[in-house]
Amino acid sequence: MWRGLSALVTRPASAPLRLCARCSTGAESLVPGSTIFALSSGQGRCAIAVIRTSGPASGLALRSLTALREPPPARSACLRLLRHPCSGEPLDRSLVLWFPGPQSFTGEDCMELHVHGGPAVVSGVLQALGSVPGLRPAKAGEFTRRAFAHGKLSLTEVEGLADLIHAETEAQRRQALRQLDGELSQLCQGWAKTLTKWTEMCGPWRWH
Known part of the structure; x- marks a missing residue:
């Protein structure tokens, strides 16, 4: 399925940004505030897994894993090759969606990655997100707590x-x-x- 869609995507000439907590040169500082990420579609093998982020470093995470220099149009899906920010190793082809705050579930900048649901793919993408400065794994229910804190849900x-x-x-x-x-x-x-x-x-x- 993804191979057919990939023909519709213009391959960018530049590589993804090399912004990684473990391999950066130190010139990049941590993004202020707390940005979280998590698998949102549940554990186990499946056709599609949804991984999302929420917080001020969501845009940095998007640029770090893709070759996009700017976020895609809000709430519009685009197909991109994900690479590890440190090694540049390809991880998967993913549908990427951008939800700028406050018009998002949590009220913060959010990103969704729709990847293939194999355990190795999901694990690789989560590890890649964990290497981006300013990102950390979400605690249980933290996305919903942020939505409540920002008045998105009563x-x-x-x-x-x-x-x-x-x-x-x-x-x-x-x-x-x-x-x-x-x-x-x-x-x-x-x-x-x-x-x-x-x-x-x-x-x-x-x-x-």
Whole structure:
């Protein structure tokens, strides 16, 4: 499949940037802030695996693994050959997607790599990302925590997302999707407005 698509891609003349925590000359400093990366599509062999980053060094990671000097158009997929930032060794052909903040899941600059799902490919790409200055592996749930911290998801929507991921029945899926869409959050906001209105009308003395 990728061989057919590769014919549509113009091969860049320049090699990827050699920016690597272990093999850089020291001229490059760590990017301020914390940028995380993780496999988002689950463990195990599969046709396609999704690896994503979030944080200010996402653009650096993109340039380090590809020959792109600038990020691709936002939310548009492009096919690129991934190389290890230190050795330049080819890793895989990947669909690359760029989500500039704040218009992203976490509210930060994000990148997604859609690679072949073999264990060696996934491991190689994760190791390559780990060699880029300013990047570290994400902790469990950290992407969602960042989305919550940046106001992209409410607490009830975070719970709905977790329920949707773990849903096993149609009823669970429908309920979780409604919660993720903000239905419960809107209901709670309505209750809060009603209680606030009644408190203002009745006055504090009536509650004693």
